[in-house]
Amino acid sequence: MINRVLISELSGLEASTVTVAGWVEKVRDQRHVQFVVLRDESGAVQLVNGRVVRELDSEADAKKTANFELTQAISEVANGSFVVVTGELEHNEHVKLGGVEIQIAKFEVVSAAIPETPVKPDSAIDVRMDWRFLDLRRPEQALIFKVQTTFEHALREVWLERGFIEVHTPKLMASASESRAELFSLEYFDTTAYLAQSPQLFKQMAQAAGLSGIFEVGTAFRADPSFTSRHATEFTSIDCEFSWIETHEDVMQLHEELMVAGITAVKEKHGDQIAKLLGVKLEVPTAPFPRIPLAEAKEIVKSRGYEVPRSDADMDPEGERQIFAYVKEKHGHDFVFLTDYASSIRPFYHMRHEDNDDLTRSYDLIYRGVEISTGAQREHRIEVIKKQALEKGMDLDEIDFYLNFFKYGVPPHGGFGMGLARVLMLMLGQSSIRETTFLFRGPTRLTP
Ligand code: AMO
Secondary structure (H helix, E strand, O other): OOOOOOHHHHHHOOOOEEEEEEEEEEEEEOOOOEEEEEEEOOEEEEEEEOOOOOOOOOOOOHHHOHHHHHHHHHHHOOOOOEEEEEEEEEEOOOOOOOOEEEEEEEEEEEEOOOOOOOOOOOOOHHHHHHOHHHHOOOHHHHHHHHHHHHHHHHHHHHHHHOOOEEOOOOOEEOOOOOOOOOOOEEEEOOEEEEEOOOOHHHHHHHHHOOOOOEEEEEEEEOOOOOOOOOOOOEEEEEEEEEEOOOOHHHHHHHHHHHHHHHHHHHHHHHHHHHHHHHOOOOOOOOOOOOEEEHHHHHHHHHHOOOOOOOOOOOOOHHHHHHHHHHHHHHHOOOEEEEEOOEHHHOOOOEOEEOOEEEEEOEEEEEEOOEEEEEEEEEOOOHHHHHHHHHHOOOOOOOOHHHHHOOOOOOOOEEEEEEEHHHHHHHHOOOOOOOOOOOOOOEOOEOOO
């Protein structure tokens, strides 16, 4: 490893000779002094060359001095170039950037950038995505992925405390995992394979295997042609499934515990930076989150003057925004569980109410007016599963492998799936999951 100090650690060091490494953010090349703002993954620092020697100044041998070469190197370096710099660390309270600066002794350009960066912070989102690696050099962009790391870690801690097992399920499948809509297919030797839309069927297999609590943070694919701010064709799905539940209420309880733990950890670790760089004051929700049956939610929304214009029983995005507005006013909460969706709009594997076959034991979790998750108790009685699958027009032969899971005993179970990028978008006040996905994939985007 190159023996470098992280820039964020400089202010805690005594005046001494230090080496830092990163990319050049800005150069101010003045007649008698040069300033360089150097950034690494932890922060930025001002570097100074105070003994500028120019060619024009030259007494015969001035050119030969290291200082002339240093001045020249700094004059020529393009923004974005990666450099290793050694110099004297000085504390100086007048320096706005961290109260320290480094008097440059050695300035080595390790990898030069070409001048004129193709992307600026205010470039169109598509240009920024074309140049994602440059866009991510901005600290506010990198922060999103630091937050993601902390959030995922906090969730894992909750799962591990409960003895949950992490699984990695296959993404190549012989059948659809959610529905035949939005299904990517590909040539697979002499047959056709499908990309997993969700680990749903395998999460349930883990219950039949007796593993009980399991989780997966993995990739899911949807051949969804839409261009909304919350749809991608490939996304990271946070999934969880566990046994011995009594109703979907048990799933919601774990779900809200996870959200509180995740957002608490993010606030503790990054709250100040989120406020400073993204202008967002992070709010940790309190459990329990409000729960409203879907039918009631639609009535509430209607009483606020919005009638959901759908022929099926589902909510629509505007309805979700309206119900959030109501919940925010009434409960001061950013989250709401909409529960008990109609069987007609839920998948075959959702368990239905004992006393009402038209309603499922399921929920959607809405965060600031956007659906981030679907969860449910699953049907575990094979005859009922078959009946519900047939009702949905499914071919039982195609899910034969799945039906097998239920032939040898399986405990009652449930779980949820949650889109990671959506959670981050809403938590961090971003306008689209393009901002909170490392590399976005949509109908017209397969690069970089
Ligand atoms: P569902 O289809 O509702 O449920 O998906 C769960 C969550 O995944 C996210 N999501 C998406 N994110 C980005 N782009 C998309 N095209 C996209 N589609 C879905 C959303 C959504 O709430 N198997 C069930 C979950 C379960 O019951 O465990 C499922 O996949 O945040």
